[in-house]
Amino acid sequence: MAIFKFLLFGLISSLLFVSIIQARETVEGNENRYSFGDLKIDCGAECSRRCQLSSRPNLCHRACGTCCARCNCVPPGTYGNYETCPCYAGLTTHGGRKKCP
Template sequence: MAVRSLLALMVFVFCLAEVFFQHVVRGGNRRLMQDIDCGGLCKQRCSLHSRPNVCTRACGTCCVRCKCVPPGTSGNREVCGTCYTDMTTHGNKTKCP
């Protein structure tokens, strides 16, 4: 009986760890991620760009797809993960500012 209880407890802990991993590490809580203000964040991100309208449009596309905009006006792209860093244009140039 004790072995069954221990086994049930281990399965329960494993399930809790999987839920935690989905929500925290992978960003599994999609409802919270959809509440991002892409327009405001991209406007701030592209404020110092030489072509702010082009930058904001590209940033908006990346934000909607990846649910992330890096902090600051340039750099820090790795903060948003491979979705943001690996997206390219038709000419194989990086898409996301």
């Protein structure tokens, strides 16, 4: 009886471990890709394009990545054009300033 319990515990533990690993791989694989309907947006590439002329590229890229993840879009160009992505334009910091570059 003790052997059965030990084997059952081992089986359940291994299944739990495998499911955790699969969930982690799924999250890591989708970290920089967000979908908008059938359209896949690569936030990393879009934010690199958006922030390429920024005087503070690391800060710009981090803020843009957060905004892209929430809104599933990044306006065209390196500055402005907020009308194409109202969600992106509407996000603000705690101080009331625009969050998204």
